[in-house]
Amino acid sequence: MDPFERVPLGDTGVTVTRLGMGLAPIGGLYSPVGxxxxREAVDAAWEHGIRFFDTAPLYGAGLSERRAGAALHGRNGYTLSTKVGRRLRKNNGEPETMWAEAGDAAPVWDFSADGVRASHQESLDRLGLDRVDLLHLHDPDDHYADAVGTALPALVELRREGRIGAVSAGMNQSAMLTEFARTxxxxxxxxxxxxxxxxxxxxxxLLPECERRGISVIVGGVYNSGVLADPRPGASFDYRPAPPVVIARAQAMAQVCExxxxxxxxxxxQFPLGHPAVASVLVGTRSPEEAADAAAMASVKIPGELWRDLVAAWLLDPEVPVP
Known part of the structure; x- marks a missing residue:
């Protein structure tokens, strides 16, 4: 694949590179970044041709957005997405466990129409920019009614006003996204x-529904929290220690790849890009070395025999599309 090819998101006119940079890690995810x-991580991604960047208020309680805006200031020709559904408030001194540099701010849920508009503007202020291309409803798992009833109409209005280019939702589940697609x-x-x-x-x-409707899908978490990057004992899978059976399966895949x-x-x-509904994959990076590695991995030529061998080893369903 050409990881730096620009492809459209639906019929919006917004385009993304096949490889995008997820900016959660530069918000100090689990450990400080500085x-x-x-800045060097974003610079490296840019130098390697990445032009799609994804952030959120949640990431470091606004720190990712501030760092992203500083790194992208003065550049042109990129696509930037952020998220709504959480707004930042003073956290009353409670310690933050996930975001090592979060300071005294913490996210609170808000899927109201006013909250969406305010969150959008607050993100622009932190970014130091006058526009983002794409807004996601962020993790509305327990807020379906508000997400559809109040947040979604506000996003649609922002799109109609030309203040954003595309309306999206980002989640760790496909069922609710499928319901959203049907709206x-x-x-x-x-x-x-x-x-x-x-x-x-x-x-x-989700993927067949989006293919039918011409809705583009951006896939994140391609390493499943780390086990597909380094399938060693102690690796993470979906933000928890990976069960032995998962590690064994990933190790078997690694042997076929080797x-x-x-x-x-x-x-x-590269696997998700085999599905026609998938426009881009996001890889979270926290350093210039990780950004360079993502670009290198996206550029590796993968022979068709590898996918066939994964199927033959019962590690991949033969009905699953591959690149």
Whole structure:
């Protein structure tokens, strides 16, 4: 694949590179990053041809957005997405466990129409920009009624006003996204961790629905929290320690890949792009080295025999589309 090819999101006119950079890690996910390394990570992604960047208020309680805006300031020709559904408030001194540099702000849920508009403007202020191309409803798992009844109409209005280019939702599940697709108001979706070498659940509902409707899908979590990047004991799978059976399966995939001279990371990154509804994959990176590695893995030439060998080893369903 050409990881730097620009492809459209539905019929919106918004385009993304096949490979995008997820900016959660530069918000200090689990450990500090620092302004300088965060900037170097974005710079490296840019130098390698990545022009799609995804952030959110949640990531470091606004820190990812601030760092992204500083790194992208003065550049042109990129696509930027952020998210709504959480707004930042002072956290009353409660410690933050996931975001190592979050400071004294914490997210609170808000899928109201006013909350969506305010969140959008607050993101622009943190980014130091006058526009983002794409807005996702962020993790509305327990807020379906508000997401559809108040947040979605606000996003549609922002799109009508020309203040955003595309309406989306981003989640770690496919079922609710499929329900969203049937409203007819979404241009694309961000599906995290549910269409990977280890988890094909998005193929059961969301991907065929989006293909029928011309809705583009962005796939995140292609390494399933790390086990498909390095399938060693102790690796993570869906943000938890990977069960032994998952590690064994990933190790077996790695052995097949090794026979073809292909890193497992390359196969995991490129696999989702075999489905016609998938426009782009997002890889979260926290350093220039990780950004360079993502670009390299996206550029590896993968022979068709590798996919056939995964099927022959009962590691991949023969009905699953491959690149």
């Amino acid at each position: 302004d300088q390394v965060a 007819g108001h979404f241009d694309c979706f961000l599906l995290a961790g549910r269409y990977s070498l280890l988890d094909h659940s998005g193929l059961a509902d 026979r073809h001279g292909v890193p497992l990371r390359a196969a995991a990154l």
